[in-house]
Amino acid sequence: MSKILHRTIGTTLPKAIAGAGIYIVDSNGRSYLDGSGGAAVSCLGHNHPEVLDAMKMQMGRISYAHTSFFTTDVAEQLAEQLIELAPKGLDYVYLVSGGSEAVEAALKMARQYFVEIDQPQRRHIIARRQSYHGNTIGALATGGNAWRRAQFKPILPETHHVSPCYAYRDLQVAETHEAYAERLAAELEAKILQLGPDMVMAFVAEPVVGATLGAVGPVAGYFKRVRQICDKYGILLILDEVMCGMGRTGTIFALEQEGIVPDIVTIAKGLGGGFQPIGAVLLSEEIYRAFADGSGLFQHGHTYIGHPIAAAAASKVVEILTRPEMMENVIRMGDRLQAGLDEALGQSPYVGDIRGRGLFRGVEIVADKDTKQPFDPSRKIHSRVKKEAMHRGLMCYPMGGTIDGIQGDHVLLAPPYIVQPEQIDLIVERLSDAIRAAVAG
Numbered sequence: 001m002s003k004i005l006h007r008t009i010g011t012t013l014p015k016a017i018a019g020a021g022i023y024i025v026d027s028n029g030r031s032y033l034d035g036s037g038g039a040a041v042s043c044l045g046h047n048h049p050e051v052l053d054a055m056k057m058q059m060g061r062i063s064y065a066h067t068s069f070f071t072t073d074v075a076e077q078l079a080e081q082l083i084e085l086a087p088k089g090l091d092y093v094y095l096v097s098g099g100s101e102a103v104e105a106a107l108k109m110a111r112q113y114f115v116e117i118d119q120p121q122r123r124h125i126i127a128r129r130q131s132y133h134g135n136t137i138g139a140l141a142t143g144g145n146a147w148r149r150a151q152f153k154p155i156l157p158e159t160h161h162v163s164p165c166y167a168y169r170d171l172q173v174a175e176t177h178e179a180y181a182e183r184l185a186a187e188l189e190a191k192i193l194q195l196g197p198d199m200v201m202a203f204v205a206e207p208v209v210g211a212t213l214g215a216v217g218p219v220a221g222y223f224k225r226v227r228q229i230c231d232k233y234g235i236l237l238i239l240d241e242v243m244c245g246m247g248r249t250g251t252i253f254a255l256e257q258e259g260i261v262p263d264i265v266t267i268a269k270g271l272g273g274g275f276q277p278i279g280a281v282l283l284s285e286e287i288y289r290a291f292a293d294g295s296g297l298f299q300h301g302h303t304y305i306g307h308p309i310a311a312a313a314a315s316k317v318v319e320i321l322t323r324p325e326m327m328e329n330v331i332r333m334g335d336r337l338q339a340g341l342d343e344a345l346g347q348s349p350y351v352g353d354i355r356g357r358g359l360f361r362g363v364e365i366v367a368d369k370d371t372k373q374p375f376d377p378s379r380k381i382h383s384r385v386k387k388e389a390m391h392r393g394l395m396c397y398p399m400g401g402t403i404d405g406i407q408g409d410h411v412l413l414a415p416p417y418i419v420q421p422e423q424i425d426l427i428v429e430r431l432s433d434a435i436r437a438a439v440a441g
């Protein structure tokens with residue numbers, strides 16, 4: 001009997017003993033094609049030799065130095081690399097150890113910024129329904145997934161939610177994308193006015209929604225309108241790129257495709273590529289200045305922030321991501337994945353929508369394609385897809401509650417950026433078989 005409190009109790013998990021390229025091998029010698037990078041983490045596959053070497057090299061120098069005593073070359077270098085790559089207007093980096101930590105730090109940063117600039121009344125956070133921002137208390141409160149929040153609601157800090165930008169289900173008949181973006185912008189503005197225009201501190205959103213919606217990007221112009229509204233009321237825009245960032249959508253930052261610059265960005269997952277737990281918050285000069293000219297500190301910190309081995313791994317991952325062939329492959333293989341899924345599943349009566357950007361794709365499963373009626377949640381189609389896929393040697397990332405936290409099923413695909421054409425075809429084949437088996441069962 002395992003002494004670990006596993007995520008689900010009473011199921012037997014295979015034991016991963018090795019990883020190579022885009023495969024994980026278990027103790028029975030079965031290999032699994034990692035079609036989801038775990039949870040959109042393993043962007044360079046498993047055991048990438050260059051990243052392992054960078055970590056070993058750092059281990060030989062210094063493995064840990066507390067950030068209240070020292071900085072390190074690797075942490076400084078990683079911060080420089082990130083700012084070099086980030087859109088102009090993001091100027092400083094705060095290193096953490098994962099996505100939830102990044103979101104928590106971003107929220108506290110936003111709050112302290114308003115204290116520093118003498119607007120201490122600003123305290124409200126607005127985010128979107130059907131979003132996921134992490135599982136710590138502040139991040140969970142920010143996320144808008146009803147099921148994840150339900151039992152913890154009594155202990156969550158107050159947050160507010162508006163509609164996501166989810167064209168497949170919410171775009172109205174004859175409504176243009178422009179009109180839809182405008183409708184959502186009006187909803188955000190109404191929420192701000194309801195809370196008090198000088199009471200809101202931040203609007204938080206994933207540029208491309210991952211875990212809770214399944215690779216849903218915004219309609220054109222949506223984030224431009226959001227940026228304008230935040231500016232109009234002096235609200236900080238926090239974009240959460242923990243899942244969709246670091247090249248996943250074909251650009252290093254997903255927000256590059258929206259033509260806007262937020263005040264704060266959170267990244268993690270692909271930043272460390274799974275080689276080390278690491279996340280980061282990128283912030284504007286304006287926020288940095290408020291801290292520097294005010295109290296002179298950011299009142300936050302964790303024992304492992306700026307960890308040298310994590311920074312060494314991330315620094316190498318980032319260097320590899322910026323090689324020209326990497327984003328090219330994400331775009332080419334992403335197009336191939338979309339085309340393959342369209343061909344294999346586009347006519348299926350049980351597939352309502354196939355969407356995404358780069359190597360970040362989602363398949364929404366429905367009971368009736370015409371009405372978009374979801375399957376009865378009690379059938380747990382998403383769990384069945386996962387099981388059927390694992391039987392076929394495919395890791396994918398299905399989730400239920402797509403529509404409202406309870407109803408709806410989708411599958412998220414996020415293979416490593418080193419994936420090859422024949423492996424894409426294998427992902428399509430295995431996933432199509434798994435979905436067919438899951439709905440038939």
Ligand code: PLP
Nearest residue numbers: 098099100132133134240242243
């Ligand atoms: N934000 C987003 C958008 C995520 O997708 C996730 C994890 O899936 C998180 C935050 C939380 O990250 P972590 O699981 O590393 O704490």
